[in-house]
Amino acid sequence: MDPMPKTLKWLNRITVVLFLIALYLTLFYAPREAVMGDVQRVFYFHVSAGWVGGLAFLVTAIAGGVYLARRDSRWDRVALASVEVGMVFAFINIVSGSIWARPVWNTWWTWDPRLVTATIMELLYLAYLMLRQGIEDPDRRARFGAIYGIAAFISVPITFFSIRFFRTIHPVVIGSSDPTAQGTFDMTSRMLMAFMFSLLTFTFIYLTLLWHRIRLGNLRERVEGRKLEVLSV
Amino acid sequence: MQSLSILLQEAPADTFGYMLLGLGVILGTMTLYIVSLVSRINNLHRDLEVLDQVDEQQMGAQAAGD
Numbered sequence: 001m002d003p004m005p006k007t008l009k010w011l012n013r014i015t016v017v018l019f020l021i022a023l024y025l026t027l028f029y030a031p032r033e034a035v036m037g038d039v040q041r042v043f044y045f046h047v048s049a050g051w052v053g054g055l056a057f058l059v060t061a062i063a064g065g066v067y068l069a070r071r072d073s074r075w076d077r078v079a080l081a082s083v084e085v086g087m088v089f090a091f092i093n094i095v096s097g098s099i100w101a102r103p104v105w106n107t108w109w110t111w112d113p114r115l116v117t118a119t120i121m122e123l124l125y126l127a128y129l130m131l132r133q134g135i136e137d138p139d140r141r142a143r144f145g146a147i148y149g150i151a152a153f154i155s156v157p158i159t160f161f162s163i164r165f166f167r168t169i170h171p172v173v174i175g176s177s178d179p180t181a182q183g184t185f186d187m188t189s190r191m192l193m194a195f196m197f198s199l200l201t202f203t204f205i206y207l208t209l210l211w212h213r214i215r216l217g218n219l220r221e222r223v224e225g226r227k228l229e230v231l232s233v
Numbered sequence: 234m235q236s237l238s239i240l241l242q243e244a245p246a247d248t249f250g251y252m253l254l255g256l257g258v259i260l261g262t263m264t265l266y267i268v269s270l271v272s273r274i275n276n277l278h279r280d281l282e283v284l285d286q287v288d289e290q291q292m293g294a295q296a297a298g299d
Contacts (some may be wrong), residue, residue, distance in 0.1 A: 026256075032245055039248035042255035049259070088266045092259050099255040105246045205263070212270055219277045226284045230291070 004050065008211055014199075015208045022194075022201040030194035035183055042100045043173070044194050048202035050093040050118070054117035056086025056206060057125065061153035064146030076142035077221070079149050080132065083125050085206060090122045098226045103184040105169065113166040114159070121155040129153060 026044045063079035066072075097115070098108050109115065118158035128148050136142035163170045163181075171184035187195065 034245055037248040038246035038252040039246075039255065041252050042259075045256070045259050085266075088262060092262050093260070095258050099251055101257060103246060104253050117236045160288070209270070212274075216274055216277070217268060219274065219281075223277050223280045223284070226281060226288075230284050230288050 004215075007216075008208075011204070011208050011211065015204045018197075018201040018204050024199045025194040025197050030191045031145055031188060033191075036104055036183060036185070039100055039103055042096050043079045045202070046093060046100060046199040046200040047173075047195070049089040049096065051199055052122075052202045052206045053086045053090035053093055054160065055154050055203070056082045056089065056210070057121075057149075057153055059129075059210070060086065060149040064149035067142060067146045071139075073138070073142060073221070076145060077214055079129035079208075081210055083128055083149065085213055087125050088124060088128075088209075089202070089206070090118065090125070094118055094122060100183070110169070112170050113162040113168050114170040117155065117159040121152075121159050124152045124155050137195045167187060183186040 022044070026041050030041065030044070032038060059082040060079045063075045063082065067075035067079065094115070097118075101110070102108050128145065130146055132141050132145050135144060162168065163172050167180065169180055169182045171181040173184065173187065
């Protein structure tokens with residue numbers, strides 16, 4: 001395999017440093033929330049993970065569009081890599097939200113519009129992976145994947161706006177919240193700093209993991225090609 | 234009534250354990266994914282090595298046949 005590019009090595013290091021700083025800001029710099037206590041600190045990574053999930057699925061839709069226009073398999077690998085990374089972060093978002101909800105809402109789960117739309121979004125992208133598994137022909141798989149990736153993206157804005165359009169108990173921390181929301185709070189400047197830094201850090205984590213996952217896809221492509229060469233001798 | 238009691242509390246709720254659980258799940262999931270990436274990359278490298286060996290054996294057998 002090609003050696004790791006210098007830029008990726010630097011990105012690895014920068015991401016680790018950013019993550020350690022974000023962890024420090026979350027645990028020690030941001031103050032303890034007056035009502036919810038320490039569990040509110042999960043919020044910084046919970047929202048950041050949700051942001052990365054949405055960003056990753058946007059990249060999948062864009063890569064799918066470019067693939068359909070150019071029929072270049074590299075874009076299909078980008079789309080697949082981004083779905084995989086996005087699913088990990090969407091999962092983190094859902095599970096960490098559930099852990100936050102237990103002491104604040106007094107339940108692990110409730111059928112709230114945000115929770116439901118976020119789960120449907122995750123399942124839609126799980127179906128994307130299953131769809132790809134079921135198609136043998138690489139060109140057809142990439143074409144179907146691209147169309148599905150573009151169509152499934154509609155779940156991202158629906159999930160984002162669900163707490164703004166529907167009656168919900170999920171808080172909207174930035175912007176006005178539904179009066180029935182539970183667990184809402186005003187951010188101090190230190191909280192805002194920790195939050196913005198976490199968003200930046202998770203964006204770097206996404207870019208780093210995406211790059212590694214694309215390289216894995218390229219390596220897999222090379223192994224498949226080599227297999228065909230060896231078997232055809 | 235429950236929300237009123239929250240407003241009247243003197244100190245923040247003791248939710249340290251939930252914070253640890255939340256951060257543990259976040260860090261654990263990310264670590265598992267990184268381990269899975271590394272493991273898959275290593276497996277593909279091994280596959281490439283095996284394919285190279287098979288190719289060499291085939292070439293050797295062909296040369297011996299000629």
